[in-house]
Amino acid sequence: MVSYMKKSLGSLAGFGNPDLLPPAELLAEIPHHEDEDVDDCTGCANPCADHKAYPSNLKIELDFPILGSVKPYGRHIIIATGCSDWPKHIEDDNGTFAQSLSNVQRTSQPWKNLMTNSSLVSIHSTVPDSCDVMIFPDNIIVSNVTSDKAQDFYDLFIGTALPTQPMDIEFMNKDDRLDEMHIIKNPYKTLLLLCSHRKRDKRCGVTAPILAQEFDHVLREKDISEHEAAVIMVSHIGGHKIAGNVICYTNEGTRGVWYGRVKTCHCRPIVEETVIKGKIIKDIYRGAMDNSFEKQKKRSVLNW
């Protein structure tokens, strides 16, 4: 009975509003047995003995409909901090680039942007107290970004039209307003972002390191290098009650697919279907970055 209930709720979430799903041809078909003791999303036994489970006291909401649970956003700004946990509200964290960027004067845009900290290390920055900042869907990294340059950074990279084609980086690097900032193409083919923001909610803090370990294991086993698929930790993205939360940026950074209620059993299907084949796993699909899919009718049930 329990397994039947889980299945019907999963179907509800998956079929709630078909307009919220990506185009049908992109949906993954995961081979599974008709045996009802097998989870048809992962192909693992239910319960699974092969993959590490989360602590049993972790309250993940199993009946919350996750389809459409991503607030629409046009750009994702990912700040390299080298850490995997941050103060509860990164925009109030004194002296950080996240705080400076939150306080700039914004131009009016018909979309919202998402800003997170990340565990990325600022390997491209040489100026003291500067950091690297990655931007999607622009698919670039800006280095030598400092807090006192937040307004210039915003004007150059955020308060602008969303890209419709790959950025002309050589041309962009000639802009005088950059000062010491420098732009490079994002060197990672795929990025797997895990919300690890423990000071915001314990559930993401607990699930992210467990998932990271399993993703590393699967990626290593398949001989996928860090440049082909890198796993990084990010601050709050929304949805801790449906942890683990994973965002997959693929297709030259133009597609950002959000998964929720991700368990270790999903790591292999995510790598096989989403990282390698570019397919989307319906049962854990929350939504996507704006413009990820050409033919998408409706993106979310949420507003900012």
Ligand SMILES: [Zn+2]
């Ligand atoms: Zn499993």
